[in-house]
Amino acid sequence: MSPQHDHGHRHDHDHGHSPGLGHAHAPANFGKAFAIGVGLNAAFVIIEVIYGLAINSVSLLADAGHNLSDALGLGVAWAAVILAKRNPSKRFTFGLGGTSILAALFNAVFLLVVVGGLTWEAIQRFWQPEIVSGKTVMIVAACGIVLNGVCAWLFSSGSKGDLNVRGAFMHMAADALVSLGVVVGGLIILLTGWHWIDPLMSLVINLVIVAGTWSLLTGSITMSLNAVPEGINMDKVRQSLLDIPGVASAHDLHVWSLSTTETGLTCHLVTPDGHPGDEVLAHAAAELNVHFGISHVTLQPELNEPTAAHLAQMHNH
Secondary structure, eight states, rough: OOOOGGOOOOOEEEEOOOSOOOSSOOOOHHHHHHHHHHHHHHHHHHHHHHHHHTTTOHHHHHHHHHHHHHHHHHHHHHHHHHHHHHOOOOTTOSSSHHHHHHHHHHHHHHHHHHHHHHHHHHHHHHHHHOOOOOOEEEEEEEHHHHHHHHHHHHHHHHTTTTTTHHHHHHHHHHHHHHHHHHEEEEEEEEHHTTTTTHHHHHHHHHHHHHHHHHHHHHHHHHHHHTOTTTTOOOOHHHHHTTTSSSSEEEEEEEESEEEEEEOOOOOEETTOOOOOOOOHHHHHHHHHHHOOOOOOEEEEEEOOOOOOHHHHHHHHH
């Protein structure tokens, strides 16, 4: 075997957060918080759908869609925490963390379809308004304020120390404000009899859902295509590798999402003076984790600069 092919490989699996759709793994003691959050939101979705259909309120149905997005979002975050702990297998050598990307994509598409149907119904209501009980809308939406407030409280203690928990806390707090908006809409209907307020509130909530879901959709699509995670500057990553003692150049640098919470990197490092040593590479991997959130690092030292033919052959494979 020629010297340029007789390489040493260095694999580091330091787990930390990575920018993008997801966040760092939630501490184990927040598993109950995720379970309660998913359960409460799912139960409230059923309640809002029942009352929304009973009183012909599309704003309650839209808020049900919003709370469904909460339940699905929390479920994905919870699943990512659980699946990330599963050991890799002979077939799934990276583990099952990638299922969180598929789940996020499914959630985004599903929610946009639901929003599309609710928006069409709300638009029709402007021309054919239906009598809506403002009092019932207020009572049900007020329950939503309490529910989202409780969920936010469950995550409040970890909102400063963990990105995943912080995201859940901020989402729940924002949803309490959305429910407050529905209460205000119900009050206006009760005081004025303006039933067109109900479809108007539905459209506003739908816009909130689309705004929150669009980044989830685009992020999950780019992740599934192995794009560089948002927030990672490849020029800075390359420079960090070139700063490793003994490294003359770097090629075949790839950075991609292993899941919504983990990022992988592979790169060939040309080291004319020989292998820089395990400690040097381990330190480099730790630096990549700290500065860029890249937790799965594979660095391959090479003695000689690859030829154009060699590079073309590697790219073809």
